[in-house]
Amino acid sequence: MDVSKKLRGTVRIQEAPMTDVKVMGSQESEIAPGVWQHAPGVVTTSLQTALNWGRQNSMWYLTFGLACCAIEMMATGGSRYDFDRFGMVPWPSPRQADLMIVSGTVTEKMAPRVRTLWEQMAEPRYVIAMGACATNGGPYHQGYNVVDGVDKVIPVDVYVPGCPPRPEALLYGVVQLQRKINVAGKQEPEKQKQEKVESEAVKEDV
Amino acid sequence: MSEINEKVKGRLIEQFPGVEVSETEFGQVEVKAPKEIIADLARFVREELDFDYLTMVAGVDYIEYLQLVYHIRSLKDYAELIIKVDVDSENAVVASVAPIWTGANWHEREAMDMFGIQFEGHPDPRPILLPEDWQGGHPLRKDFIDKRPKRERQFRTR
């Protein structure tokens, strides 16, 4: 994609994978195994809790709409439903935004741009696929120019069904994402490993 | 209105003896022209008959051949003209009317994307609706098959 390269102008320095965030201190210490068993990662877990609390309550979303779902997204930001209750503010620059709400049909022409915007966002970044089109192509699934789901282009955290979803549905999706952020980096190592295996299995199934 | 239509018909037959001129049930003048004279016809219609507003350029696929339909309005006389041009589907090359009506620019680019009709003398022949590197053919042709590869779902565990 020549044009996307031209448009980008900047290159991401380093991909910071969230999977590498480990619960430090929860490994059993050789010197005093009992202590660590009963109080795993006292300090670091508290820090992780604080970080998660800050991140989940201050998700500034990218001012970015693709189709009719964007109207519902704007309505959710407006007076009656009010995103700002959750600490969410529309923010124009992708560098400073935390959340990308892909609201609408992703066409083949738009897909590289969506990818570029996602790459320009700084870590930690989250993606909500809003509506049927962004989830799997929706009514345009067989369209010649429609990407069947934005998850073919960027990884998605929460899918919100609906055509378009009502603002309540989008707010529920946001709450789901908050719950997802809340447990990030806090699982015990074995559980995390098991989940990884499971997700690999899902990947193979798909 | 019909006086104007009669006048337009008369001038067209007088100027271009080969064209078929008729009138539709909605009061529009319809012209079927061979594709070789489209540039001359467009210039004549624009400059002599005051049809100054190009509403749209559309493509149609009739399997044996393609057709281009131009809807043109005259804002002064309040008349509407339809020009239909048959195009060979294998070797689809037509003279562009974008230099005559600037509004034809994007419409012709769309017809180029969707039907693969090449417009000679178009000022900016880039794809408008399809991606820049699109290789999959022309979607609105009847023989179009979606050949895009199946993509992997992107994952990210947190």
Next chain:
Amino acid sequence: MPEWVMAIIKILIVLAFIGLNGMFLIWAERKVAGFIQARIGPARVGRPQGFFQLFADAIKMFSKEDVRPAAADKWVWWFAPVVFFTPVAMAFLVLPFGPNVIGLDMNIGLIYLAAVASFALLGVFMAGWGSNNKYSLLGAMRAGAQMISYEIPLILATIGVIMITGTLSTQGIVEYQVAHGWNIKTQFLAFVVFFIAMLAELNRTPFDLVIAESELTSGFFTEYSGIRWGMFMFAEYTNIFVMSALAVTLFFGGWASPFGLVGSVLIFLIKTYAIVFLIIWIRWSVPRVRIDQLMTLGWKFLLPLSLFNIVFTGLILLI
């Protein structure tokens, strides 16, 4: 206590105040915006009224990835937030919070403030140039045009006050008002010019062409993320506080109050935050002007008005 320990303590107090003030103003802005737009505003974290929102924002801002564009001019890009932030913090040196609560009572306080305030433009321009981004550069160019043309009426408007009080020291101006009443009575025109020029200096609506979201993404700090962008935000909001405090000092009697030292500081803060509230109110009520309207207002109306104010004040003083 040796003097340098006191100096360090003062600096720490100012930095802590900048941090708290910045977080508080970001929260207050969103809350006021909510009230004006018939919304609720932040409500989910902390009681009352989502007050802990400011901590959530700060935690998020500090823990975000620091992306450096590959095409950026490294050192210029790196230093821009610092250069933008430092003059704002330096302005606190001469702000009189109370009878003796001032960093340093200079006899050229206002000149110092003007000099320091115009320095911030350098940071803006470094950010715009260093980012190597067209939106950043356009924002920085607009900032240059806007801040230079509005600094002139801003400073000329203070000259009327200086003529009446006969001093450049900020503490001296407040002491004059303790004796003679608020300057706004005699210098209303100067206050109007000062306030409009102040809005333009702060890049606030209706003069926020510098960070016009619909045109320039985020203006000169488009490319910054994480803590660097946080420094820009904090500097901007601290700048609002500094300018409001200056307006209070010049026109609204500063800390003048009958309630002793603590009462003076409180009165000063209340007046300042009232002006800050006015600025936020204007932000959420008024649309943006065009660049030519901005320049016309600055050079054809505010500049002659401020000059007229100087002449008028001089005539009154002569009579």
